[in-house]
Amino acid sequence: MLSAAHEDPAYRLLAQHASGFMVSQVVFAATELGVFDLLAEAPGPLDAAAISAELGTSAHGTELLLDACVCLQLLESEGHGGRVLYRSTELARTYLARAGPKSQRNLLLYSAGTLYRFWGRLAQAVREGRNQHLEAFGVPAQPLFAAIYRSEAEQLRFMAALQEAWGVAGPGALSAFDLSRFPRICDLGGDFFRDPLPDADLFILARVLHDWADDACARLLRRVHRACPPGGAVLLLEAVLAEAEAGPGPLPALLLSLLLLLQTEGRARSASGLRRLVAAAGFREPELRGTGSVYTALLARKAAHARRGPSTPPPRFSSAARVRVPRGSRPHPDLPGTCVYFQEVVPSFGDSGILHLSFSARRREEAARRGRLLPSNRVSIRVSALGMFVTAASPRPR
Structure with a gap:
């Protein structure tokens, strides 16, 4: 294995990148075994023997895993009477324990069980330019979400992971714009290519377009535009890539785009690419704002008043109408x-x-x-x- 202690900074950087998968597996294993849940609920610090006994794991392996978590700042340790005691951290109590207020436990378990296997097929996906459902899990890639929801248990894990990720990213995304002008808001889901769209003044497409190729995105946005009333809008939440002239980046959006290559039919797009999609569907005045996470919010509006045909009578309103x-x-x-x-x-x-x-x-x-x-x-x-x-x-x- 490459040593991150080497004196050459370039070699240290290479070693850090090459060992990233090991760090991920430490986090995944401690989450799966219940280390963070146990220490978050414990009345005080515990030693490795007590933790291994409670979890039903080997004493030696448990101690190694706990020490790795300490070095990664996921846990804290202290010497006490010749023993090493371990306790939870604020990070672990908030994001890693099952009962944490912003727990990402299901997202980590989904990453360990599903996404990690996809990443093992990255070289093949780059060669072929397509997702790896068949190779990684033995299921056809079409239709896309039948592959993603390949079993009831997998669908539940996927939905729980999305819910947890949205619990962290959602508040910033939904506060990027003043949405109080839209009385009826629809967070679009389901089979939105075929099912009738509900009545709404604002349609939210949160991490939707990145699953699909441009032609499918254009078809969906045209449906949303037709369903929007005059003055309605669409709110997109997407990881946005830098424009070509600015150079590659940011890294979180690029990594997500590689994951989309592995798992979906889509990709992350630049701001100009998103603007072109919404403009082609008929939306106007696209505005992008950061959300404090990897996702960027884009709000685009439908023209307030469409031109009426000559045979359409003008609407009438009583004196009590509020328009x-x-x-x-x-x-x-x-x-x-x-x-x-x-x-x-x-x-x-x-x-x-x-x-x-x-x-x-x-x-x-x-x-x-x-x-x-x-x-x-x-x-x-x-x-x-x-x-x-x-x-x-x-x-x-x-």
Whole structure:
């Protein structure tokens, strides 16, 4: 084995990289055996003999594993009366124990049992350019999620791993943008290529596009765009690669992209690649923000008001109707008989939280010549944390 104690920094770096799989196996084995659970629940530190007796493992092997965990800063140790006592760390109690508030135990067990076998096929996947389900587990790669869910136990492990990963990455991802403007939010799952999509103002595709090739992503995004109401949006959460001119990176996104080669039909993409996908589907104004994890959030919107055909009658609203419009708006110049069509132009409004839209006499005369009625020469819009709502003066019924 390569020695990380060598005086040459380049050799030390090589040794560190080459022994990474050993570190992973220490973490996986201690998790599987229940070391972190036992010490998190113990009333005090325990020696290796007590731990091995409780776990049903060999004394020698247990001591070696515990010492390796100490060197990796997963556990702490102290001498006491000629014995070495081991206790948990904050890291282990939080992320490694089953009852930890941000436990990643199921993710680690899934990595040890499934992902590790995929990584052993990396050279072959690079040669062939395809996933390795058949070679690693003896199951056909199509359909993709039938391979990923190759048994009920495997599906449960996979879903538990995703849930734990999302428990850490999710809060930052969902707070990257103000989503309060979207009353109905759908975290899209299921057979989204065939099943009807639910009614929602915002569709979240969290780590979805990276499983699929570009043509499948384009098909899915077009479905989402059709399901979105005017002014609706899609929120993507993806690991984003650096642009080609910036050089390769970041490393977590590159490693994830290699895993996607091994396990799926997709890959990680650059910011420009994601923007092209959402733009081709009809979404506008894509904005990317970091989330504090490997994932980046991209929010893109559907146009607030689609063009209506000549045979489509204008909508009518009673005086009691509260109609959602985009934040920062003014009356559309071709207002079809109601005050709820707006362009996205920032208006001026006072501190009272009421935006007043005034219609000139000339504008009302133009509308009258077209057989349309403007509500009045003044319309009030209530500004709230969720956007702006029409609260007064709508057209008279015809």
